[in-house]
Amino acid sequence: MACTTILVGKKASYDGSTMIARNDDSGSGHFTAKKFTVVHPEDLPEVYRSVLSHVEVPLPEGAMRFTAMPNAVEGKGIWAASGVNAANVGMTATETITSNPRVLGADPLVEYRPAKGGQPEVPGGIGEEDIVYLVLPYIHTAREGVQRLGQLLQTYGTYEMNGIAFADVNEVWWLETIGGHHWIARRVPDDVYVVMPNQLGLDSFDLTDALGEQKEYMCSADLAEFIAKNHLDLSQDGALNPRDAFGSHDDSDHVYNTPRAWYMLRTLNPTTWVWDGPDADYTPMSDDLPWCMVPEKKVTPEDVKYVLSSHYQGTPYDPYRSYGDKASKGAYRSIGINRNDFMALIQLRPDVDAENCALEWIAYASNAFNTMVPFYANVDTTPAYLANTTGEVSTDNFYWVSRMIAAMADASYAKSLFHIERYEEAVLSAAHALVNQYDAKLAAAAPAARAALREEANLALAAMIQEKASDTLGKVLFELSNQMKNAYSRSDA
8 A cells, every 4th residue: 555654752742742643545546445443352353364365363362452444345354554452552554665676585575375276375474454453452562563563474474565653652663574574673763753655764773782682673583694695785884774775766766755755854844954956955856865853843743644644835846736837746646645545643642641641633535635633542432423434425424525525625626725724723623622621521530430531522523523524515515616617607608
């Protein structure tokens, strides 16, 4: 899947939270309906079987409840995608990343082979369909998430290259797969944010720490031997750069991937470097864009949503550009596109009681034309407005209403943008007010009353977004109808 990820350390965020967020995008030419649900331990089988790769994985005891964003239409697996478990550990999986022939030749991907010519089928490894389901119910810290997933990768392998984020209230970790069985992971420094388009992103790695104390880095146990045997370290000075060793260096990266990282960095660190013009320090085609940076100001959820909705606003590359030289219009793949399926931002707050600290901000459909809403993650059910998505288009759920708003706003961009901006501002303002209100209620409530209060809060948030989304749908429909009416009038003339 084509996605974009941002990770924020606790000293880089506005309130000391850790934040991990990702756009989940469909492949070119389609989109996948999603829903926001809760998975309970009793829903988990003793042995997990992958729909796509047919691999079977025994599941351990001690599973915990977790939120998930599975596909709304059954048939191609669960694709839990993103969630928070009962231990307040968040996870998002996966960011599809890239590799190179030297790595894939040394450790081939573990691909499913169907039965053929009298030979039995050969199961494949684990992949994006499976990873959240296999890991999130069983981990109590972000570090444990890396360890469990690393062991699964070494045991079963994977059929694709992926990046996976884990967060608890103290730490954020990022893991990248290397070939079929190898992996690396790095703890996100507390004072930085990380941007990840669809590329292997880590640009430095301490193998000594990863194979020793594991304070900041972890990796598969035989990674040093794997690198040496296959001559993967391309450095001149012995300082391993994973991006050079394990990543891609294709011309298509300069159209599809690096420009997205460039724009996010440019937005959050506008004066740290020169980003534009002939003397720019970094351009959309720079292969050495930093994996992480200390932001110029502390990062808010609204900042995260903005960069994950971006389409190169304020640059010559904006596909909606209607002024100046349009020669570069739409030159690069935007982050906010029509095949965004959802965005989930997991925020783990240190200044709130543990049972109430996890918020999961949800946005559906094209991020360029939607809004996000926070929900308390420590719940047994999710509101129907976010959970009742099916394959049938309906105004009864947030997913399809968001799709309709996006389709009409895209077609009437100049007139509808104002409504979209007002929609997002109104929703975010009301959402913050409701969370503040319920945080206070939860802090004052008796322990036995808090679970019901969280459910009540989520229903209030869902009712708020339903009202505001319906209102915005009417406004963009009006603008599109006027545009079509004017177009017909001109054609008649």
